[in-house]
Amino acid sequence: MLSTSTKLNPAYRTIGVPEIDSNPLIAHLKLPPDTGDDAFLALGMQPQFDASERKLPTAIRRLRVNRLRRFFIPTLPVHRRALIEICSQVFDGYMARNPMTAEGQSILYGGSVNLTYRPTISLVAGLSGMGKSTLVDRILGYLGEQVQCHSGFHGKEFSETQVLWLRRNVPEHCSVGTLCSTFGDYTDRVLRMSLYGGIFDKLKRGGRDAYLAEIRKIITTHHVGLLVLDEFQNLSLMGVGAKKIIALLVNLRDELGLPIVVVGTYKALRLLEGDLSIARRLVEGGYFDLERPTTSDDSNWQELCEITWQYQWIREPIEYSSDIGDALFEVSQGITGIMLNVFVASQLAAMEDGGHERVDADLIRHVFKERMKPLHQAVRILKSGDPRLLDKFDDIYNNLYPTQSRNDNSSDPNVESDSTKIQVRDDAIADLNPSVEQPIKVRRKNTKHPKTSPALSEDQIKKLVTSDSMLDLISILDNL
Structure with a gap:
């Protein structure tokens, strides 16, 4: 069962925009920041500090210095742009999947998504040291609690569990089956239930369509809003196998309207070399390059x-x-x-x-x-x-x-x-x-x-x- 500490029924807001106000999956979400300055304040994370603490005993001050473990200053324009654009993509993805409409209900039972826009795949790239994963942490934190438990919406029964995002690391030398299996186990841990663990082991000979069907079930049943794949550069070790996983991601994007964010070092860019189709797909939602200063x-x-x-x-x-x-x-x-x-x-x-x-x-x-x-x-x-x-x-x-x-x-x-x-x-x-x-x-x-x-x-x-x-x-x- 889900933790009893999980808050039931999120606080829905009315902002005067029908496609948002009528959709329980986004009516409770904070809107993307209006400006870069708003995004700066939303992303920033500072340690607790008071100048009077300098008078504390040295043993205590040494512990205070460790507060810098939680510290993030979004000084790069790309930091703010990433928050605004990725949050906007989550809203776009949910609008076509409103479960209070006939179309949204059809999706829950295997129907196709009637897309009026093209869902996106975004790439956050850089080398070790500049804060790729921390930036993604802050963006996901801005979206809200990962698991939202609904009970009713505007006087109608709506007993659904919403998972705002699923985030996994790409294992080294993984296959489509291995990657999908990690999502099954991870979803169980997020929900604190035993629903999907081990199910992919039974699909070893089922092929990509079988894996896609199970991942689709997770995403539609729990109204997943964003898929995040970290350590994406590990796909560069897989040769032709990388294209199969990228094809899986494109299918999820196209069939479910699910925005996807991939995060990796510059080795991930090798996947783009010589294949214009892959390059276009991996950056159409935005290419967020965390460049280090050169001076x-x-x-x-x-x-x-x-x-x-x-x-x-x-x-x-x-x-x-x-x-x-x-x-x-x-x-x-x-x-x-x-x-x-x-x-x-x-x-x-x-x-x-x-x-x-x-x-x-x-x-x-x-x-x-x-x-x-x-x-x-x-x-x-x-x-x-x-x-x-x-x-x-x-x-x-x-x-x-x-x-x-x-x-x-x-x-x-x-x-x-x-x-x-x-x-x-x-x-x-x-x-x-x-x-x-x-x-x-x-x-x-x-x-x-x-x-x-x-x-x-x-x-x-x-x-x-x-x-x-x-x-x-x-x-x-x-x-x-």
């Missing part, structure tokens, strides 16, 4: 660092300056996860000093040099700009600090774990220069992204970009 002068980078700098639990904080932003960029090369890790470690080092508790540019560089040695190789690769090495950045970063699965894939017997450690030979980089839940209420600057003049090609620049999840940061902090 410390980047206005978005300076804004991020300045906001982050407010959260200091040391006794003698100094004012933010561009030198601080330069130092943080030098040791992280624009990777948000690394920057936060170094910032936390620098505060802890200042507390341990026993003298002046002050974090400045020199301490930041010193802490990175002495305490972050496992990250030196990854940062040197980013600093080099060598495309041959940049292609290995994700493997090195994630092998150092494995990402904890948001979907409990570690307990899923269908998911294979890769223990292979990919290494870059020391002699390949020897000649490189070594590297020495409250809404945010911040006044944002109206700044523009400065233009840069890179010497690399456009494809090489794409490979330079890197992104990461907040759970990577948590894993790093746990090992401090």
